[in-house]
């Protein structure tokens with residue numbers, strides 16, 4: 215059975231002390247994750263080493279970076295590479311978050327490069343896709359997301375795909391308090407699974423975890439995660455409070 219994942223995306227929030235306190239509260243209160251469930255904390259770069267040190271012996275807890283660069287090393291002032299993350303034993307890397315796409319101009323081809331470099335360094339990409347409001351209003355979201363998935367993922371082999379997680383995050387639902395309905399999420403997740411199936415076959419499609427992101431909170435997580443094609447969530451704002459995120463972890467199937 216595919217993994218159910220509660221991933222916290224802290225974005226550019228929390229000081230070091232606040233972040234470490236949050237990790238401590240989460241691990242104290244929620245060590246009840248089983249083999250099929252994972253908690254992933256995507257913390258800012260400067261906190262990765264401490265986060266990994268704290269979590270390395272905590273069952274079911276993993277650490278993610280929020281981004282990495284397309285090259286392995288060199289004259290790229292301010293960037294962080296996949297081998298650097300690997301040297302800290304980071305587990306996952308969020309790739310192609312809509313904020314990276316929109317604010318930093320990352321396109322599907324760039325994201326494919328980033329995924330390639332993550333896989334080469336044994337880091338698992340959490341690949342984000344999702345449509346902006348105007349696409350949803352024009353009802354062309356299925357084609358839009360299909361293009362994102364094809365252009366960033368289809369160059370990888372079935373074996374490589376086993377180490378990739380997909381997060382569907384409709385941009386109109388991120389940080390807006392406006393969630394996709396559980397039905398809208400399920401519809402898109404089923405569509406994404408079909409796209410994967412068309413290229414990689416039924417087993418690969420069945421096994422890939424597809425997370426929903428966009429205003430997930432304790433109050434709506436169980437209903438959204440309860441849908442058959444939704445395998446957990448990528449959570450921004452509501453992941454910054456231990457109690458709230460703890461409830462979200464408990465909502466995993």
Ligand code: PGA
Nearest residue numbers: 388389428429449450451
């Ligand atoms: P949000 O963010 O939960 O604050 O809407 C989700 C995300 O951007 O990953």
